[in-house]
Amino acid sequence: MSALVDGFGRAHRDLRISLTDRCSLRCTYCMPEQGLPWLPRPSMLSTDELVRVAAVLVGMGVSEIRLTGGEPLLRADVVDVVARLAALEGPHGRPELSMTTNGLRLAELAAPLRAAGLSRVNVSLDTLDPDRFARLTRRDRLPDVLTGLAAATEAGFAPVKVNAVVMREVNDDEVVDLVRFALRHGYQMRFIEQMPLDPDHRWDGAAMVTQAEILGRLRSAFRLTPLDGRGAAPARLWQVDDGPGTVGVIASVTAPFCAACDRLRLTADGQLRSCLFARTETDLRSAVRAGADDDAIAGAVAACLAGKRAGHGIGEPGFVQPERPMSAIGG
């Protein structure tokens, strides 16, 4: 099957799979209080269908799979999904499996997920203040995230990464505390610039907290030394003081990494997207349900990739936010 190279010569090795669009939190920047119109169950890929599509993509050269959502740990058979994906094989061997989660169910699932073949875990945590957490996520569940983080370390995940979206007058005063917390527990802290993917389309680039601002705040407390060798990884890393702790910033807006992008995304309802900000999707679910063979699915994947644009275009004239919010695409 053909290699996953797009029209700009970028080889694609990383597949993000959304296991569900549903979530146990309601982060204000991601979901309205009442939730979103969820995908109807019959439209979602069954686990057999999901593994089938992933197998074709691994056969075409995908070597890393990240599970996300919505909240991936809400999928009832998530451990089985991990085990089946971990057993796939392609030209680069077995895929490395990772997950981005809000951590609420990690206390019970970290060990079984690790045993099933999950290699890495990123936990999203925007604040360490319980009241602020309850306001920001509309659920009073900070202790569950902290317990989940500890369970991830206990299960042998290393390093556990902690992701925070930095927002003005919401949590931008907490970046130093979050780094101190991560250093104390051996986690790697990573800050994310907020992207225009909110459901109510209220993102404001002028108000966004930039990488430069985040670094400025961190430099008031730490000596930061840039580390090289980022490759296709979205985060730029800095060593904190004399190390070994590091901090990362994912500056998708002010320092886009599109030129090195190696990612494809599969939504929970089986639509393949070449970019978070793509305006079109390729319907692999219909292909699978119509009995397409592997070559036909691979052909549809190649056509999707052929349409991948050079960059996301945020801030350029004519930029239009995708219709699906982040939680329905898979962050």
Ligand code: SAM
């Ligand atoms: N529910 C899981 C979680 O929160 O980790 C996985 C899905 S969530 C959509 C994945 C990541 O996207 C989280 O770290 C979240 O904070 C981040 N995110 C959501 N909306 C975002 C936005 N508009 N800009 C940047 N990151 C965003």
Ligand code: SF4
């Ligand atoms: Fe749920 Fe993650 Fe969105 Fe928060 S960021 S509402 S945890 S999908």
